[in-house]
Amino acid sequence: MNIHHLQVLAAIAQQGSFSGAALTLEISQAAASRAIATLEEELGISLLKRGRFGAKLTPVGERVLSHSQGILDLREHIDYEVNLEKGLYGGDSELPPFAVPRLTCCPPRSPALVSGFPALRSPWLS
Numbered sequence: 001m002n003i004h005h006l007q008v009l010a011a012i013a014q015q016g017s018f019s020g021a022a023l024t025l026e027i028s029q030a031a032a033s034r035a036i037a038t039l040e041e042e043l044g045i046s047l048l049k050r051g052r053f054g055a056k057l058t059p060v061g062e063r064v065l066s067h068s069q070g071i072l073d074l075r076e077h078i079d080y081e082v083n084l085e086k087g088l089y090g091g092d093s094e095l096p097p098f099a100v101p102r103l104t105c106c107p108p109r110s111p112a113l114v115s116g117f118p119a120l121r122s123p124w125l126s
Contacts (some may be wrong), residue, residue, distance in 0.1 A: 001042055006068040008035040011049060013065050018053035059104055 011021035012032065022029040040047055047061035057065060083089060 001039055003072070005035045005039040006033050009061070009065055009068060010072060012048065012055050013061075016056070020054075025104065026052065051092050087094055 022032040
């Protein structure tokens with residue numbers, strides 16, 4: 001069992017399907033299926049009910065997911081602390097000028113960029 005397997009399980013539970021989870025995680029549907037098959041084989045129990053209309057957690061799958069959320073949350077906190085130490089959550093951007101209009105390169109205060117890096121400062125993000 002590894003973090004990736006737990007992330008796939010959580011994504012399937014949230015999306016209700018292997019294909020939806022695969023899109024969310026930016027992996028193939030086959031990779032999502034392999035991750036769950038590996039996890040279920042290791043645990044020796046089925047975590048999902050599969051059907052024509054998607055996938056749903058079994059009762060034990062719900063309990064496993066509940067514990068998995070704690071692990072995934074801790075992993076997120078670890079990533080945050082490490083990236084904070086590396087200076088990835090703030091600072092000044094040193095982007096070189098481009099021969100492309102600014103709006104084509106970076107939309108002003110791009111919501112995706114700002115939410116991912118709220119303390120980023122750059123003349124390109126006016």
